[in-house]
Amino acid sequence: MTSYLRSWLTGAPTQATPAPAVPTLNRISPPASDDEADDGDDTETEHDDDSVPAFPALNSAQRASSSPSVPRILSDSALMPPPPVPSLASRTPGVAPSRSSLSPGNSSSLMPPPTTTQIPKKPSKKREKVALAPGHSPLDWAALKSSGTDIRGVDSLSRIPPSVLKQHRSKTDAWTAINGKVYNITAYLPFHPGGERELMRVAGRDGTELFAKTHAWVNADFMLDECLVGFFVSEPTT
Numbered sequence: 301m302t303s304y305l306r307s308w309l310t311g312a313p314t315q316a317t318p319a320p321a322v323p324t325l326n327r328i329s330p331p332a333s334d335d336e337a338d339d340g341d342d343t344e345t346e347h348d349d350d351s352v353p354a355f356p357a358l359n360s361a362q363r364a365s366s367s368p369s370v371p372r373i374l375s376d377s378a379l380m381p382p383p384p385v386p387s388l389a390s391r392t393p394g395v396a397p398s399r400s401s402l403s404p405g406n407s408s409s410l411m412p413p414p415t416t417t418q419i420p421k422k423p424s425k426k427r428e429k430v431a432l433a434p435g436h437s438p439l440d441w442a443a444l445k446s447s448g449t450d451i452r453g454v455d456s457l458s459r460i461p462p463s464v465l466k467q468h469r470s471k472t473d474a475w476t477a478i479n480g481k482v483y484n485i486t487a488y489l490p491f492h493p494g495g496e497r498e499l500m501r502v503a504g505r506d507g508t509e510l511f512a513k514t515h516a517w518v519n520a521d522f523m524l525d526e527c528l529v530g531f532f533v534s535e536p537t538t
C-alpha cells in the first residue's frame with residue numbers, strides 16, 4: 301500500500317522500489333502560482349485559511365473606480381463607535397451607581413437599571429421546618445380525611461360565636477375560625493407541616509389573619525373540609 305502511494309506520488313513503477321520498513325512523509329508544497337496545473341494532490345497545508353475573500357476583489361476595477369453602486373467597506377470603528385468603558389474600579393457589586401457617578405455619556409450605557417441591582421431583603425423571621433411523625437405526611441392526612449373517620453366531632457353544623465369558640469382551645473379539643481368557617485383542628489394538629497405549637501396559636505379564636513400572614517397560598521378550605529363544625533358569627537346581643 302505504502303509503495304503504491306509512493307509510486308503514485310513520484311511517478312515511479314510500483315515494483316521498482318521496494319517499500320522501506322518505516323514509511324517517510326513527503327511534505328509537498330502548494331503550487332507556486334495559479335498557472336500551475338492542479339495535480340489533484342490532497343495533501344493538507346499547514347494552516348487552514350477559512351477567511352472569506354473580499355468582494356469585489358480588493359484590486360478589482362470596480363473598487364478602483366469607486367463607482368457609487370459598489371458600497372464602500374467600512375472598518376469596525378467607522379461602523380459603530382465602541383461603548384464607553386465602565387469605571388469598574390469604583391463599582392461595588394450589587395450596588396447601583398449613583399446618577400452623579402455616571403458621566404453624561406454613560407447614561408445610555410449597558411448598565412442594568414438600578415431596580416435590578418437591589419439586594420433582595422431576607423425574610424425577617426425564619427420559617428421553622430418541623431419533622432412530622434411517621435404516618436403524618438400530607439398524603440396521610442388526605443387518606444384520613446377520605447377514610448370516613450369522624451374528625452369533625454359534631455353531628456351538625458351550627459352558628460358559632462367567639463364565646464363558644466373560646467371553649468375549644470386545648471390540644472384535645474381545638475377549634476379555630478378561618479375566613480368565617482369554624483374548623484375542629486384537633487385531628488389535624490400532628491399533620492400540620494408548621495408544627496402543633498404554631499397551629500395551637502389560633503386555637504379557640506379567629507385565626508384568619510395569622511393564617512393569611514403565614515401562608516396565604518394554603519387552601520384551608522380544602523385542607524380542613526372534613527373538619528368543618530359551623531360558621532363564625534358575631535356574639536348575639538341579649
Ligand code: HEM
Pocket residue numbers: 427428429430476478485492493494495498499500501502507510511514515518519520523524
Ligand atoms: C389552621 C389552619 C392551618 C392549616 C390548614 C395549615 C396548613 C399548612 C400547610 C399545608 C403547610 C405547608 C405549606 C407549604 O409547604 O407551603 C403549612 C406550613 C406552615 N404553617 Fe400552617 N396551617 C394552618 C395554620 C397555621 C398557623 C396558625 C400557623 C402559625 C402561626 C402556621 C404556621 C405554619 C408554618 C410556620 C409553616 C411552614 C412549615 C414549613 O415550611 O415546613 N400554620 N401549614
